[in-house]
Amino acid sequence: MQLIIGNYNYSSWSMRPWLFVEYHRLPVEVLKMHLGSEALLSKLDQHFSDRKVPLLITDTAEVWDSLAILDFLGEHYPQTKPWPIESEARAVARSVSAEMHSSFNALRAEVPMNCRRYYPGLELSHSAQKEVQRIMEIWSYCRDRFGAGGPWLFGSFTIADAMYAPVVMRFRSVDIEMSDDIKAYCETVNHSTAVKEWIDRALNEPEKIEAAELDLPSQVLNS
Ligand SMILES: N[C@@H](CCC(=O)N[C@@H](CS)C(=O)NCC(=O)O)C(=O)O
Numbered sequence: 001m002q003l004i005i006g007n008y009n010y011s012s013w014s015m016r017p018w019l020f021v022e023y024h025r026l027p028v029e030v031l032k033m034h035l036g037s038e039a040l041l042s043k044l045d046q047h048f049s050d051r052k053v054p055l056l057i058t059d060t061a062e063v064w065d066s067l068a069i070l071d072f073l074g075e076h077y078p079q080t081k082p083w084p085i086e087s088e089a090r091a092v093a094r095s096v097s098a099e100m101h102s103s104f105n106a107l108r109a110e111v112p113m114n115c116r117r118y119y120p121g122l123e124l125s126h127s128a129q130k131e132v133q134r135i136m137e138i139w140s141y142c143r144d145r146f147g148a149g150g151p152w153l154f155g156s157f158t159i160a161d162a163m164y165a166p167v168v169m170r171f172r173s174v175d176i177e178m179s180d181d182i183k184a185y186c187e188t189v190n191h192s193t194a195v196k197e198w199i200d201r202a203l204n205e206p207e208k209i210e211a212a213e214l215d216l217p218s219q220v221l222n223s
Pocket residue numbers: 006010011012013014035036051052053054064065066067
């Protein structure tokens with residue numbers, strides 16, 4: 001199985017399945033390619049997909065789109081317990097994952113994922129602020145109702161945490177007022193071995209994509 005991903009520093013959608021693979025140490029070969037490069041496009045053109053990353057290739061299947069890849073990996077490796085076992089928790093986990101996948105466009109546009117940069121004083125629009133509030137409500141709701149068994153949204157690490165990890169990366173780049181429970185969840189994500197590995201790779205990656213860098217005063221983030 002091969003997972004094609006984009007740059008560690010910028011490819012938020014790639015981070016999600018990569019994190020799941022890394023967290024569970026799955027036997028998946030990772031091929032990282034530079035976003036927008038001819039090499040990536042010609043690689044993607046060899047497969048049926050939307051010409052975007054991430055893309056998972058198996059001997060018999062091509063799976064594109066981050067959430068579909070996560071689901072496929074979870075089905076292929078059920079020992080990962082990709083979704084909560086209990087039915088209601090599982091439905092909520094799927095709901096919040098789908099919400100992540102289809103929403104939060106203002107935040108995404110205003111704060112592109114960039115693991116290397118902190119933008120002091122960046123002011124979010126009203127729409128993006130509302131999205132940030134909604135995200136924090138989701139995290140609190142999941143933690144309060146379903147998180148008793150561990151530090152992740154549903155206790156143990158699930159697809160929902162993989163889906164929201166790039167949001168935690170975005171939160172590192174801006175000043176966001178957080179309650180203690182939200183801070184604790186962000187720390188769980190940031191301090192997990194798999195996320196630290198992703199950030200290290202982003203920091204050490206030589207490529208820079210100017211279009212994904214905000215033209216604002218910034219400071220360098222460390223791991
Ligand atoms: N819905 C897709 C989004 C994938 C996506 O937009 N990937 C970006 C990189 S993070 C990409 O490939 N961009 C290249 C392009 O749009 O040409 C998913 O969840 O996987």
